[in-house]
Amino acid sequence: MATKPIILTAEGHLKLEQELEQLKTVRRKEVSEKIKVALSFGDLSENSEYDEAKNEQAMVEARIAEIEQMLKNATVLDESGITTDAISVGSVITIKHTKLGRVDTYKIVGSTEAAPLQKKISDESPVGKAMIGHRVGDLVEVEAPSGVIVYEVLEIGK
Structure with a gap:
């Protein structure tokens, strides 16, 4: 299945790159820390903090993959x-x-x-x-x- 081309302005491309960088460098670390804290509470079978942190981690990773795919298929407008x-x-x-x-x-x-x-x-x-x-x-x-x-x-x- 062919991927739909994505048209971005230079500003839009920059915003996506900045969001990706923030997700990779800041959000991943924050979520990782939440998982560590939740693991310290012990029993994972009834640990809602752990479940919530793992769900948040999945959402962050999904957004990273989505942005990387968009940037890979993006065409940046030559505004000139x-x-x-x-x-x-x-x-x-x-x-x-x-x-x-x-x-x-x-x-x-x-x-x-x-x-x-x-x-x-x-x-x-x-x-x-x-x-x-x-x-x-x-x-x-x-x-x-x-x-x-x-x-x-x-x-x-x-």
Whole structure:
């Protein structure tokens, strides 16, 4: 089965590398210490601290493996190659909801970096997918669970 390519901005790539480093150098040691403390309590059959620490260790190791896999398959965007002619991954867009008149600014990012509360939307989200390739002045129809929403592209930046 082919692995889906992961698109990251330089900032997103750096954040993943930092998280991986923190997990490997800090979290592993913390969890290891918790396991040692829990083992000192004796009988493992009724030792909830030990069970909890082993579960935490499994989650940390799973996240490490996940990040390593993402970084291995990641393509880092060359942000100098992003143009303001048309919307692409890496573009910062200002769009207007034509019915409500609400104006929002978003950065289009790969799905790994999506953080809607930080105004970073995935290129695979309904809005992100619909916006790709459009230009300033275009009216873009977005299929949403509530129905079709029309946005006007006001600005494309980097």
